[in-house]
Amino acid sequence: DGGITQSPKYLFRKEGQNVTLSCEQNLNHDAMYWYRQDPGQGLRLIYYSQIVNDFQKGDIAEGYSVSREKKESFPLTVTSAQKNPTAFYLCASSRQGTSGYTFGSGTRLTVV
Amino acid sequence: GESVGLHLPTLSVQEGDNSIINCAYSNSASDYFIWYKQESGKGPQFIIDIRSNMDKRQGQRVTVLLNKTVKHLSLQIAATQPGDSAVYFCADYSGGSNYKLTFGKGTLLTVNP
Numbered sequence: 001d002g003g004i005t006q007s008p009k010y011l012f013r014k015e016g017q018n019v020t021l022s023c024e025q026n027l028n029h030d031a032m033y034w035y036r037q038d039p040g041q042g043l044r045l046i047y048y049s050q051i052v053n054d055f056q057k058g059d060i061a062e063g064y065s066v067s068r069e070k071k072e073s074f075p076l077t078v079t080s081a082q083k084n085p086t087a088f089y090l091c092a093s094s095r096q097g098t099s100g101y102t103f104g105s106g107t108r109l110t111v112v
Numbered sequence: 113g114e115s116v117g118l119h120l121p122t123l124s125v126q127e128g129d130n131s132i133i134n135c136a137y138s139n140s141a142s143d144y145f146i147w148y149k150q151e152s153g154k155g156p157q158f159i160i161d162i163r164s165n166m167d168k169r170q171g172q173r174v175t176v177l178l179n180k181t182v183k184h185l186s187l188q189i190a191a192t193q194p195g196d197s198a199v200y201f202c203a204d205y206s207g208g209s210n211y212k213l214t215f216g217k218g219t220l221l222t223v224n225p
Contacts, residue, residue: 006155033212040120042201042217043156090155100146101203101213103155 002027006091006104013085013111021076021107023091030096032074036060037088037106046089049074050096078109085111120199122220131189131223135202135216140183142204146213147176147187150199159187159200189221197223 004025013019023032034046045058049068063082068074074093078085088108092101125131137145143164148156162169162176162185169176175188185202199220203213 040220042120043215045212048212088153092155100158100161101156103148103157105155106153108153 004091004093004102004104006089006107008107009105011107011109013109015111016080018077018079019085019109021078021089021091021109023074023076023104024072025093025102026072027093027102028071028095029093029102030071031094032068033092033094033101034058034064034066034074034076035090035092037090039088043090046076085109120218120220122222124222124224125192127192127194127223127225129192131187131192131196131221133187133189133200133219133221135185135187135219137183137185137202137204137214137216139204139206139214140180141206142183142214144205145176145178145185146203146205147174147185148201148203149196150201150218152198156201192221192223194223194225197221 007022031050033048035043044060046064047055047058047066049055052071055066055068065077088106090106091104094101146161147159149159150156160171160174160176162178167178173190177186199218201218202216205213
């Protein structure tokens with residue numbers, strides 16, 4: 001079955017450490033996206049990529065970094081510069097020319 | 113959709129009632145709209161979509177209405193069930209080379225048995 005996989009589902013890290021969240025899709029989608037969701041709130045766009053080796057900042061990119069070396073993969077690194085990293089992180093993908101997103105099941109990051 | 117980052121509006125209904133969830137969008141150039149359902153701890157799932165050349169579209173137990181004059185979108189759920197309890201997001205797309213959806217703030221629907 002085609003889909004989008006985020007791992008791990010739960011992640012705990014100490015304050016000051018960088019951490020990388022994985023997102024892999026086998027849908028042959030060109031575009032991929034990372035969103036942050038805080039409790040009781042909506043989705044905020046962190047980064048997005050429309051093509052391999054290219055990506056753009058979203059609304060809240062500070063303290064995050066991404067790479068897009070392969071079409072299937074769009075990992076997100078939460079750096080120590082992110083002041084409040086504890087949140088639920090969602091990855092999504094879509095085909096060029098359409099706009100419906102397929103979402104992963106999310107990674108809940110807790111920084112202690 | 114409207115800007116995110118605010119706490120969610122809530123809607124509480126009795127099982128078997130019809131639910132109506134509303135959404136306002138700001139971009140008059142938006143030509144494609146989607147409703148997503150997000151259950152607790154999971155990623156959003158596609159429910160139904162509608163193009164701007166339509167004003168109504170029906171799915172299984174769901175209907176989306178689009179009023180472009182006032183830039184308003186609604187999702188109607190018939191005979192609401194406890195399994196419908198979730199956060200519902202609207203999203204809109206204005207086309208062009210930037211394939212980004214703009215998401216609304218979401219509405220938390222609670223269905224009481």
